[in-house]
Amino acid sequence: MKGIILRDIRKSYGRGSQILHGIDMTIEPGEFIVIVGPSGCGKSTLLRLIAGLETCTEGEIIIDGRRANDLPPQDRDIAMIFQNYALYPHMTVRENIAFGLELRGMPRRERHERAEAVARTLQLDPYLDRKPGALSGGQRQRVAMGRAMARNTSTFLMDEPLSNLDNALRVAMRTEIKQLHRQLGATIIYVTHDQTEALSLADRVAVFKDGKLLQFDTPEAIYDRPSNQFVAGFLGAPAMNFVAGDHLEGLMQGRDIIAGFRPEALSAHREQPAEFSWPARALLSEMTGADAILHCETPVGRLSLSIARKDLPSDPDNFWVGYAPEDALLFDAHTGNAIWPGQ
Numbered sequence: 001m002k003g004i005i006l007r008d009i010r011k012s013y014g015r016g017s018q019i020l021h022g023i024d025m026t027i028e029p030g031e032f033i034v035i036v037g038p039s040g041c042g043k044s045t046l047l048r049l050i051a052g053l054e055t056c057t058e059g060e061i062i063i064d065g066r067r068a069n070d071l072p073p074q075d076r077d078i079a080m081i082f083q084n085y086a087l088y089p090h091m092t093v094r095e096n097i098a099f100g101l102e103l104r105g106m107p108r109r110e111r112h113e114r115a116e117a118v119a120r121t122l123q124l125d126p127y128l129d130r131k132p133g134a135l136s137g138g139q140r141q142r143v144a145m146g147r148a149m150a151r152n153t154s155t156f157l158m159d160e161p162l163s164n165l166d167n168a169l170r171v172a173m174r175t176e177i178k179q180l181h182r183q184l185g186a187t188i189i190y191v192t193h194d195q196t197e198a199l200s201l202a203d204r205v206a207v208f209k210d211g212k213l214l215q216f217d218t219p220e221a222i223y224d225r226p227s228n229q230f231v232a233g234f235l236g237a238p239a240m241n242f243v244a245g246d247h248l249e250g251l252m253q254g255r256d257i258i259a260g261f262r263p264e265a266l267s268a269h270r271e272q273p274a275e276f277s278w279p280a281r282a283l284l285s286e287m288t289g290a291d292a293i294l295h296c297e298t299p300v301g302r303l304s305l306s307i308a309r310k311d312l313p314s315d316p317d318n319f320w321v322g323y324a325p326e327d328a329l330l331f332d333a334h335t336g337n338a339i340w341p342g343q
């Protein structure tokens with residue numbers, strides 16, 4: 001079977017410092033997987049295990065149907081792209097892209113032809129004779145990807161490849177990486193701590209925390225049906241609003257729950273709506289374009305609303321925040337696990 005299967009992967013560095021606690025994932029060929037989670041949760045460690053740069057303490061890594069635990073990195077048909085590009089400053093773009101091919105003994109002419117073909121795909125052909133110092137951050141990033149692509153591998157591992165770029169470039173490169181993925185049909189496993197990157201790039205998102213995989217699903221499922229309160233709060237910007245269950249009317253009673261409302265699920269009103277609302281006072285409104293993010297203070301705590309600018313309250317010191325109980329996602333206050341209707 002093609003693809004990558006991780007079975008009960010555990011990793012510890014010496015005694016008492018377990019970094020990964022039994023990770024199970026099946027990655028289909030051609031999938032774009034994004035691994036997301038807070039700093040230190042083990043994302044890079046998992047990538048390094050798949051690449052073969054580290055060995056796992058327990059568990060199995062199956063690549064294209066073959067147990068790969070003992071395969072050296074060069075025999076895994078995998079290319080890794082790091083955030084600090086690792087380009088050679090004294091080499092041209094052509095030589096940088098062709099570099100890995102030389103190590104594999106490909107003749108010079110063929111190497112350069114291959115580098116030029118890859119450069120065309122990445123729209124780097126005007127820069128083939130330049131050195132990295134004369135390129136923008138985004139162009140350098142593309143050269144690093146070009147080097148990985150030149151090797152014709154079926155799987156790319158990317159560790160925060162956009163984190164050194166400024167915001168505008170990051171957004172542009174996101175689109176490029178997505179297009180490239182369509183073009184190459186390769187499997188991509190991409191690590192980031194940026195939830196926007198995760199939701200916008202991935203076919204499936206893997207959310208990690210403290211060395212555990214909390215949820216592995218499509219961006220839509222992760223957003224709409226998070227499996228627990230951490231996942232709900234980590235993905236989505238602004239973050240989900242959490243309200244203690246005993247403050248809520250119209251929701252199930254008799255169980256300790258936390259209700260989560262996405263910022264777009266709340267509304268602002270000049271007059272008190274007939275039901276389900278809290279009085280509010282604005283703290284800050286951020287213009288994001290046609291919409292605005294309204295941060296406000298209410299008796300149930302601070303809330304963030306994402307609303308059309310035209311719906312911003314005319315009196316920021318005196319308005320109402322409305323909610324519909326059916327829009328709340330419910331979490332067990334003790335375990336943090338999601339509670340779905342009927343449970």
Ligand SMILES: Nc1ncnc2c1ncn2[C@@H]1O[C@H](COP(=O)(O)OP(=O)(O)OP(=O)(O)O)[C@@H](O)[C@H]1O
Pocket residue numbers: 013019037038039040041042043044045046193
């Ligand atoms: N060689 C090592 N020896 C001991 N501990 C290590 C080693 N490499 C990583 N760690 C620890 O493993 C944990 C996970 O590190 P990892 O780099 O996988 O996290 P990450 O999720 O990628 O974080 P970040 O987003 O900050 O890069 C960290 O606590 C780190 O200190």
